[in-house]
Amino acid sequence: MTRRKFLNHAALGALTASALTAGRSAEANGEKGEMPLIVSTWPFGKAANEAALKILLQGGALLDAVEQGIWVTESAGDASVGLSGSPNAAGVVQLDACIMNGSDHKAGSVAGLEGIRHPISAARRVMEKTRHVLLVGEGARMFALEEGLESVELNSRERYDQWQKQRAAQRAKPAEKKPANHDTIALLVLGADGNLAGGCSTSGLGGKLPGRVGDSPIIGSGLYVDNEVGAAGATGLGENVMRYCASFLIVEFMRQGMLPHEACSQVIRRIMRSEPKGAKLSINFVALDKRGRYGAAGTDEGFQYSVTTPTSSLVLPNPGLGPSDR
Ligand code: SD4
DSSP states (O other): OOHHHHHHHHHHHHHHOTTOOHHHHHHHHTOOOOSSEEEEESTTHHHHHHHHHHHHHTTOOHHHHHHHHHHHHHHHSSSSSSTTSOOOTTSOOOEEEEEEETTTTEEEEEEEEOSBSOHHHHHHHHHHHSSOSEEEHHHHHHHHHHTTOOBOOOOOHHHHHHHHHHHHHHHHOTTOOSOTTOOOEEEEEEOTTSOEEEEEEEOOSTTOOTTOOOSTTSBTTTEEEETTTEEEEEEEOHHHHHTTTHHHHHHHHHHTTOOHHHHHHHHHHHHHHTOTTTTTTOEEEEEEETTSOEEEEESOTTOEEEEEOSSOEEEEEOOOSOSOOO
16 A cells, blocks of 8 residues: 555545544544543553643643643653663664643753653753753753752663663664654643643654754644643654654644644645655644544554543554545
8 A cells, every 4th residue: 555545545445443432533523522631652652641641630720731741751761762772873872852842832842862761851940940942861851850950870781781772673674664763752731721731751863873863842843732722743764754843833823724644644745845855754743722522644654642531541553544635
């Protein structure tokens, strides 16, 4: 199947999939969805969503829900998020993360952060305790240590040996199609009070050049939250996201009246129009709006996303771009 066929086929399949219940039918009808609502990238987002929901149901703050939800993925050790994520070309794990709060439009980010267990917490501290938005590298690390965040010794012999083994395994299957060497959690939360917040965390592209920063910690690229409209987050090849400020654009398309799935699809179409790579961009997005409607779209066949409300917690398939081009 060609990729374009997949995208349209997936869109049709998605309309009939039984998993597409509450929120998406509400989306299709333009109705109000259930709240609180948490939407995140990939199946591993489900456990993060559920942790976030628990905090909200206990009366916790939106930002606590975002931060502690993402902790789950950062600690899980089975994704390219957190310290067990994919090392760069020098064998070092460099982490990127950001957080954004809708009600006051504040944001914080860290990039190229080494040896800190929870980069999302470092990003939150940047937002709440400094007058800056983005700290990088050693400065970010020193700040996180000053803030008392948990650190881990990275350059141990054990970790180096582990990396060498992983590297050998990666070399053995160079033809792998799916970007299995990089996944990111972008997690969006709509509280019962109608406020929005979101976070994003990743170890980025495996084998990246030391110092490379992707879309994930860049506000407007890997994540964007606007309390008036909605929120969007990204996963995939950061270089193809950040050149288009894709999450910002999704929110702006929703502001113009598009539903979340439509907005994600339109941004992908927009990017595809000017990209020689066509559909081989590896860009995937999740979005929700202020009314509790949500959606996603991606160019990776294997992309899935997680949606959690007080009555259900689902992993949904990539619905593709949909048949229409508006
Ligand atoms: C990056 N966007 O660093 C991240 C990686 C990712 O699914 O999301 N992979 O480019």
